[in-house]
Amino acid sequence: MESKDKRIKYPFHKLRHVNEKEYRKLQRQIPHIKERNKKYAKNWHEKNREKMRVYDKQYNKEHPEQIKEKKKRYREKHSDKVKTRHKQYMFKLRMGVLKALGNKCVRCGFSDWRALQIDHVHGGGLKELRSCNTKKYYEKVIKDIEGNYQLLCSNCNQIKKHENNEFPNIKVKKNGT
Ligand SMILES: [Zn+2]
Numbered sequence: 001m002e003s004k005d006k007r008i009k010y011p012f013h014k015l016r017h018v019n020e021k022e023y024r025k026l027q028r029q030i031p032h033i034k035e036r037n038k039k040y041a042k043n044w045h046e047k048n049r050e051k052m053r054v055y056d057k058q059y060n061k062e063h064p065e066q067i068k069e070k071k072k073r074y075r076e077k078h079s080d081k082v083k084t085r086h087k088q089y090m091f092k093l094r095m096g097v098l099k100a101l102g103n104k105c106v107r108c109g110f111s112d113w114r115a116l117q118i119d120h121v122h123g124g125g126l127k128e129l130r131s132c133n134t135k136k137y138y139e140k141v142i143k144d145i146e147g148n149y150q151l152l153c154s155n156c157n158q159i160k161k162h163e164n165n166e167f168p169n170i171k172v173k174k175n176g177t
Pocket residue numbers: 105106107108109110152153154155156157
């Protein structure tokens with residue numbers, strides 16, 4: 001009954017005197033037709049999910065430029081969502097790194113994750129961190145099996161840096177005063 005009412009209300013005279021393409025376009029805007037098409041599309045996608053997945057994969061492979069552009073547009077439109085998702089992902093990754101390295105400072109046993117830092121046993125951590133992004137760095141640390149990394153709390157890390165003379169700027173200041 002409801003769809004019938006809608007059909008009567010729609011100004012069909014608008015559909016006269018237009019070409020076929022335009023006619024179809026206008027027809028798709030009629031509420032009950034729009035609803036019906038939506039339902040049909042949903043059903044079709046549910047039935048052909050596997051097929052679509054294969055097709056999508058193939059399409060993504062063949063059109064890298066378009067996909068890049070599409071992703072860029074999505075990021076711009078949903079920047080907040082993307083940011084929070086990235087933050088959550090990075091937090092999870094960081095917790096994974098901490099777990100892999102023992103979850104506590106190797107010097108004093110401090111275990112609050114907020115003040116734990118990844119330390120290069122043989123130095124040069126800052127250089128490596130600058131050479132790649134944080135995500136790649138974390139992944140590298142998790143994969144490492146040679147024991148190149150360890151966990152230190154902020155205090156122990158700072159003390160270690162002083163012990164190894166990793167503060168050239170402070171030295172200059174000391175000489176100046
Ligand atoms: Zn410590």
